[in-house]
Amino acid sequence: MKVAYIFSTAGHTVSYKLGRMILPQLEEDRHGAEVVGMFFFEDNTYLMRKGDPIGERLVKVAQEKNILLMCCDQCCYEREIADKLFDGVSIGCFPDLYQALGANPPDQVITL
Amino acid sequence: MTTACCDHCDGSLQNLFEAALRRSHGREFGNRSGRAADQTNRLQVVIRLEVMDNVVAEADYKATTCATLLAYCELLARMLRGRPIAEALGIRAVDLIQRVRGVPPTRHSRAALAIAALRAALADEEAKGSNSK
Numbered sequence: 001m002k003v004a005y006i007f008s009t010a011g012h013t014v015s016y017k018l019g020r021m022i023l024p025q026l027e028e029d030r031h032g033a034e035v036v037g038m039f040f041f042e043d044n045t046y047l048m049r050k051g052d053p054i055g056e057r058l059v060k061v062a063q064e065k066n067i068l069l070m071c072c073d074q075c076c077y078e079r080e081i082a083d084k085l086f087d088g089v090s091i092g093c094f095p096d097l098y099q100a101l102g103a104n105p106p107d108q109v110i111t112l
Numbered sequence: 113m114t115t116a117c118c119d120h121c122d123g124s125l126q127n128l129f130e131a132a133l134r135r136s137h138g139r140e141f142g143n144r145s146g147r148a149a150d151q152t153n154r155l156q157v158v159i160r161l162e163v164m165d166n167v168v169a170e171a172d173y174k175a176t177t178c179a180t181l182l183a184y185c186e187l188l189a190r191m192l193r194g195r196p197i198a199e200a201l202g203i204r205a206v207d208l209i210q211r212v213r214g215v216p217p218t219r220h221s222r223a224a225l226a227i228a229a230l231r232a233a234l235a236d237e238e239a240k241g242s243n244s245k
Contacts, residue, residue, distance in 0.1 A: 073178075073179050073180065073219070074129070074179045077125045077126050077129065077179055077180075077183075077214065078126050080126075080214050081214075082125075082214050082215060082216055082219075083213075083214045083215065083216045085216070090218060091216060091218075091219070093178065093179075095153070095154060096153075099153075
């Protein structure tokens, strides 16, 4: 099964659900689903800013497994980090996300 | 701290974008208009100008709701108001890109789209300028 994750709620989302569950499972090849994309809203976008240790690990595994990483453009502009993201991490809105996933669409989109 | 980069904006995309959202862009006015589209990204811009005595008296736009595109259009409209046609034709995409900080290169094509709409609106004036040379 192919899945895409949308990290919508802030709080403990990326440091806990992504950093301590999804990411280690991807690194250990035992997540149980093929992840084709991740989209980050609001403060979750800080994870994709250069220098973030969890983000660095995620970018590495995303490159190995061909996982799309995209941040909400308005969220990044508001936080003035749009030009400070890891290489290979794009910004965009829903049209960009759907277009990017079009070639490799997920069976399920999971919002966290 | 926000530092002003020119008379038209403080260099903040967020401020330009929010100003664009606050403004009403539905009004029909002006004696020039131009449209440009990016089919790949499904974006479009219409620039409307009121030109009097070879000066842009008023400028407005209607654009697809992309934050980057709206910010560039808002800045372009501000730069155009009160500017002679000859100077307006000299505005380039890089002039917009340099004034708005923090936009990644993958989004710079939005500035070119705004300028393409301006060129379309002033196509007659541009042709006149070319013919007189």
